[in-house]
Amino acid sequence: MSTIDHAAAVAYRFPTDQPEGDGTLAWNATTMVVATVTAAGTTGTGWTYAPAAAASFIDEDLAGTLAGADAMDIPALFAALNRRVRNAGRPGVAGYAISALDVALWDLKARLLGVPLTHLFGRARRRVPVYGSGGFTTYDDSATTAQLEHWVHEQRIPRVKIKIGESSGSAPERDLRRVALARRVIGDQVELYVDANGGNTAKQAIRQAQCMREHGVTWFEEPVSSDDLHGLRLVRESVEADVAAGEYGCDLSYFTRMCQARSVDCLQIDATRCGGYTGWFAASAVAAGHNLPVSAHCAPNLHLPAAAATVNLRHIEWFHDHQRIEAGMFDGAADPTGGLAEARSDAPGHGLLFREQAAEPHRVS
Template identity: 55%
Template sequence: MPPGAPGEGGSEPAVDRLEAAAYTVPTDALEGDGTLTWGSTTVIVVQVHAGTTTGLGYTYGAPATVQVIEDQLASVVTGRNVWDVPAANDAMNRAVRNAGRPGLIAQAISAVDTALWDLKARLLHVPLTRLLGAVRSKVPVYGSGGFTTYDAEQQDRQLRKWTEQQGIGRVKIKIGESWGRNEHRDRERIAAARHSIGETAELYVDANGAYTRKQAIRLGPYLEEHGVTWFEEPVSSDDLTGLSHIRAAVTADVTAGEYGYTLPYFAQMLDAGAVDCLQADLTRCGGITVWLKAAALAEAHGTQISGHCAPHLHAHVAAAVPNLRHLEWFHDHVRIEELLFDGTLDPAGGTVRPGASSAPGLGLTLRTEAVQQCRTL
């Protein structure tokens, strides 16, 4: 039995302290989608300590998330039994009632929750997949990027890297440029993407809520013509009626959910019949604890779930649910995670194998020298 495991001498490990820091990493080229452009991305890393063991979690968001973690959450978690992660998650949610949970605070809770799960698995000396219980050993991924800010050569090079060099058989590009006002270029880029990847690879598009309802429906036949099978956020993910109307009108699967900060959000989306596949992001929804609940909720509705971004966090939980479709291998986050952490995964052949190395927890180790160079808070 591992030292400090439940039942050994009545000793129960507790959280000693918690640390948080923000690291901002410039993009390798200007990135953009239908509604936003950006030149850097900030990751907030949480480390939770119990004795000599440290659990790691993170989220993507504003540097101010660090202050929320330190001021609102650290005291709630410190001293708690390491084994009871759901209890800690519940306590954090109750503690921020008046501070306002959705958004930045939910992301803070998500990072701490994930770090607690990682800590628990490390204390038990098992990969997180072993702790959660795996349904599969391989998790399918799709290459995600194809930013609206890319020129034709950049888009082609990225798509061919995924399909030809890494053997990933499904890829996604961004469309809806300038809030849907450049639909002609969207169409050109969709056709070019199909040319780049050939006829057999799956092609996905993501409008990031940039289109109107009728515009998205008008685009449907063009997507079908080019074999697009995934139409992500054709309109705002808050427009559940619009999503359901578009879903009924197009052949591509309509998907959304990445901005779900609470479990009821996912319930409302599923009850409305708004999506063919639910997307959930554990760096936003409340961490691993809530992501697993969202997956179960989707399964109860006969719907699959897809992990949104932060691929090295999602890989382990993705392996643990029966109704998984795939995991987003998002260019921006893959690049950052490979820069800041040792122990990252290889998507060769279109799948990753979380836990295959037998490293405990998430299998990630913070690269101290690399992170110090980009620390902002």
């Protein structure tokens, strides 16, 4: 038995390299909460991108649930953590906290066993497709161009995504101009995705979809709010009608963050929010039951081991904001050159080592 001695968390706030924004939000810093769980002199590490309150929640409410338990019994620990947050509510801060701890627990278990997570999970593939993601609405044309050129022409990533829906859909002309710019920069052979982050109304999104035909957009993420099920259905039905009429040269996929087989073409999963790796595999199984592929949302290096073990995976979002932090704060971050990334198989756990000294100036709690 490998008894858990200690669990804790620390929050860090990292400034963005330039202002970032999407259809409904703007920010100039990103907070990462790092959780650690220790047993038998070995430490597992997990993290999430969440309010600093998630670190306090781990220390004050969840750490005691793990103390004294067997580190190998992750299903029992996951259930206990979820019972513990009954009155706090499962989504939000509590969900972020459980997710970070679950990742730390799986990393700890693999390290105790002396195996990489990819071996513990079992690989479905050695390398995982990625897409470059960023293109924030706050970027000017030169910043957008530089980022796209880096992904496509330097790293040879064959699929990219930019943000649209600027200022809650109030700048549609600029949205379309930026889509056109992106297509010119990346050329005709690279897949182009867009994400409105729920910034549009249904009719705005339908008009945008029609106007983007000529630019070959093949993924329109959250065209309206993910809470607007009626609006999502209207947008989907409109586009499907146009596809059936031959208006598009290829299928358009409208991705939401809900697993409703009649509403989505792919399930987007975020292990930093949905319960860590345990939540990831549960969600991917639900998707598989509906014959749906899954795509990893943000936190690319965290997702790599689980994504490599997922048969119905489409790709990972190589999100600029999080990748920048992970590459700077962890030894062992992956390289997406060629549009494929590989989880580490030469070190135990997820193979990433957190650079505490480098992160210390950014510590907020």
